[in-house]
Amino acid sequence: MFAVPTSHSGLIAVHADLLHFRSDPGPQADPGSYEYLPDGLLVVENGRVVQLGPYAQIEPSLPEHTRMLDYAGCLCLPGFIDTHTHFPQTDMIAAPAAHLLDWLDRYAFPHEARFADERHAAAVADFFLDQLLQNGTTTAMVFGSVHGQAAAAFFRAAQRRSLRMLAGKALMDRNCPENLRDAPGGGYGETAALIEIWHGRDRLEYAITPRFAATSSAAQMEVLAELAADFPDLPIQSHVAENLSEAKWVAKLFPSARSYLDVYDQYSLLRRRAVYAHCIHLDAGDRARMAETGTAAAFCPSSNLFLGSGLFDLDAMREAGVVVGMGTDIGAGTSFSMLRTLADAYKVTQLKGHTLGALQAFYLATRGGARALGLTHKVGSFEPGMEADFVLLDTAATPLLARRMEHASSLEERLFVLMTLGDDRAVRATHVLGEAVYQRDAG
Ligand code: GUN
Ligand code: ZN
Numbered sequence: 436m437f438a439v440p441t442s443h444s445g446l447i448a449v450h451a452d453l454l455h456f457r458s459d460p461g462p463q464a465d466p467g468s469y470e471y472l473p474d475g476l477l478v479v480e481n482g483r484v485v486q487l488g489p490y491a492q493i494e495p496s497l498p499e500h501t502r503m504l505d506y507a508g509c510l511c512l513p514g515f516i517d518t519h520t521h522f523p524q525t526d527m528i529a530a531p532a533a534h535l536l537d538w539l540d541r542y543a544f545p546h547e548a549r550f551a552d553e554r555h556a557a558a559v560a561d562f563f564l565d566q567l568l569q570n571g572t573t574t575a576m577v578f579g580s581v582h583g584q585a586a587a588a589f590f591r592a593a594q595r596r597s598l599r600m601l602a603g604k605a606l607m608d609r610n611c612p613e614n615l616r617d618a619p620g621g622g623y624g625e626t627a628a629l630i631e632i633w634h635g636r637d638r639l640e641y642a643i644t645p646r647f648a649a650t651s652s653a654a655q656m657e658v659l660a661e662l663a664a665d666f667p668d669l670p671i672q673s674h675v676a677e678n679l680s681e682a683k684w685v686a687k688l689f690p691s692a693r694s695y696l697d698v699y700d701q702y703s704l705l706r707r708r709a710v711y712a713h714c715i716h717l718d719a720g721d722r723a724r725m726a727e728t729g730t731a732a733a734f735c736p737s738s739n740l741f742l743g744s745g746l747f748d749l750d751a752m753r754e755a756g757v758v759v760g761m762g763t764d765i766g767a768g769t770s771f772s773m774l775r776t777l778a779d780a781y782k783v784t785q786l787k788g789h790t791l792g793a794l795q796a797f798y799l800a801t802r803g804g805a806r807a808l809g810l811t812h813k814v815g816s817f818e819p820g821m822e823a824d825f826v827l828l829d830t831a832a833t834p835l836l837a838r839r840m841e842h843a844s845s846l847e848e849r850l851f852v853l854m855t856l857g858d859d860r861a862v863r864a865t866h867v868l869g870e871a872v873y874q875r876d877a878g
Contacts, residue, residue, distance in 0.1 A: 436877055437565050438870070446501040447869045449477040450490055451511035451827060454846070455817040456802040460794040461753070464847060469794060470817075471846055477511060479823040482868030487817050504871075506827045509863050510849070512797065513815050514573025514824035515773040516804025519672065519712040519733035519762025521578040522563040522589055522602075523547045523556070528766035535678040535742050538767065544612050547580040547605075551614070556585035560592035566771045568596075568873040571826030571862040574804070574814050576642060576672050576710055576733075576762075577602040581615050583625045590633045597637065597867055599814055599822065601670050603644030604629060608655045611646075620654030626662055630669070638822075640670060647674040648685045648698040660702040670708040670808060675699065676721070677713035678744045696721040705730040708809040712762055713738075714752070715745040722755035731758040731807035734799070736779035738764035749780070750789045760807030761799050773800045774857040781855070793850035823869040828853060832861040 453475035460468040476493045478486040478501075486493065527546045532538035550556045567575060579586040579602055586604040593600040606622040607615060617625075626643065634641035643666065645651050645659050663671060676682055676695045685695045692698040696717060699705055707729035714725075714732040725732065734747045752759050762768070763776050770776060777796040784791040805815025814822050830849055831837035836856050843849045853861060865873040 436873060437568065438872055446498060447479040447504060448497055448501050449504045449506060449511060451475065451506040451509045453477055453487055453511050453817065455513055456798040459798055459803065460792065462792055462795065464792050464794045477817060479869040482823055484817050484819050484821045484823050486819060506863065510828040510830060511825055513801045513817060514826050514865065515571050515800050516760060516815060517572050517575040517763050517773065518710050518760030518804050518807045519735055520575055520765045522560055523550045523580040523585065524766030525559050525563045529769055535681055535744060538742055544615055548612065548614050550580035550582045550585035553584045553588055556588040557592060560589040564592055564596055568865045569862060570771045570773060570859045571865050572773055573824035573865065573867055574599045576670065576808055578644060578672065579604045581605050581607055581617060583629055586629055590639050593639060594637050596872060599638040601640045601642045601808060603642040603672065605644050605646045606655060606659065607646045607650035609652045610650050619652060620658060622655060623658045623662060630666060634669065642670040642672045645673045648695065649681065649688060656702045659704060663703055671704055672710050674713055675711040676716040679716060682716050694718065694721050696724065700724060710807055712764060713744065715739060715747055722752060722757055726756035731760060733762035734759050734780060735762040735764035735768055736783045737769050737776050738767035740779055741769050742767050746783050746787050748787055749784050749791065750787065758807050759799060760804035772858045774854050774861060777854040793847050793854060796854055797850055825866050827863040828861050829863040836861065
């Protein structure tokens with residue numbers, strides 16, 4: 436089922452219905468925002484897209500040695516991009532709790548303590564990455580535990596699979612169990628050492644990873660400001676404004692801040708490639724500041740519904756000009772599937788009085804995610820030169836999908852049915868740099 440890609444050389448041509456986005460289709464489904472090539476051909480050389488177009492037009496001109504991959508009838512999209520997830524929470528997915536802070540204490544922290552054991556971390560990283568690939572996700576921004584060795588184990592597992600991944604060890608020095616703390620005001624040295632080894636190695640990037648304002652002292656926030664200044668191109672990941680009690684607590688911990696988001700602003704942690712998960716309890720001033728600084732939001736509908744945190748306001752974020760990507764937020768989120776996550780996103784927007792169109796949803800799960808992570812020049816679309824990570828979706832994967840699809844007349848309707856009824860069963864194959872790394876039907 437899973438394979439480690441061995442070579443990225445030679446010419447590969449993928450026969451499928453191709454879909455990718457140039458920009459956000461928005462609620463009006465702007466037809467100029469995407470390219471749809473039913474019965475198309477995607478040509479890949481040395482792991483990169485070189486050409487795409489109608490099968491009938493391109494196929495006759497291909498050299499004889501081209502490896503043809505026949506996925507006719509499947510929908511081929513750039514691999515999904517998960518802008519917020521936690522690999523050390525894989526084993527405690529689906530754990531019920533009253534709310535976020537209760538859940539952190541009862542499940543997240545105790546499970547993360549096990550990541551002091553590097554072998555455990557390596558085993559979970561392998562399983563976690565296989566789950567991503569089985570669900571068609573090829574790039575993710577990933578939280579580690581506080582342990583540097585566990586983050587290194589994650590990077591090694593991602594490197595073995597040739598994946599484009601962003602990850603970091605969590606920084607936390609208070610309000611968490613003793614065995615999960617950096618030294619007071621600590622974390623700089625261990626983070627800098629990991630950056631030195633892993634940032635820019637193959638397809639990996641190091642993300643500066645403060646867990647959230649509540650678990651960093653003012654001294655550690657100073658360290659974070661220093662790290663951000665010393666490594667200005669690095670991505671940053673954290674959490675903000677997820678839960679009302681959490682927000683009240685942060686207001687007490689940082690009384691001079693205007694808002695929860697402002698804590699991060701005070702320490703210069705709002706910028707391009709900084710991705711904050713949740714962003715539910717924000718005000719107009721916060722949204723304007725995110726837009727102004729190029730800071731992105733990870734919309735994590737499954738997690739927000741599961742913990743009862745609240746409803747993300749996608750329309751307000753779009754109107755304010757905030758960049759948004761999708762996040763599964765494993766393990767508060769209850770599925771690795773981006774399709775399931777989009778289904779939850781749709782329901783959240785309905786409750787907010789808006790409708791999330793299917794084209795906009797698939798944009799958010801692909802190019803929108805790449806934009807949030809500052810990676811539109813590498814992944815998230817099929818423009819020539821892009822890295823050839825892609826997913827093949829089988830629109831007739833289950834009897835119900837097959838029946839419902841018979842009544843789907845437009846691309847948008849097909850996509851909507853896929854995201855509403857689909858899950859990992861609809862992922863026929865996942866390719867990384869052109870090579871198959873997951874095949875649903877392989878023995
Ligand atoms: N806030 C701080 N840590 C976490 C976490 O692990 N999960 C979620 N959902 N929110 C957080
Ligand atoms: Zn999270």
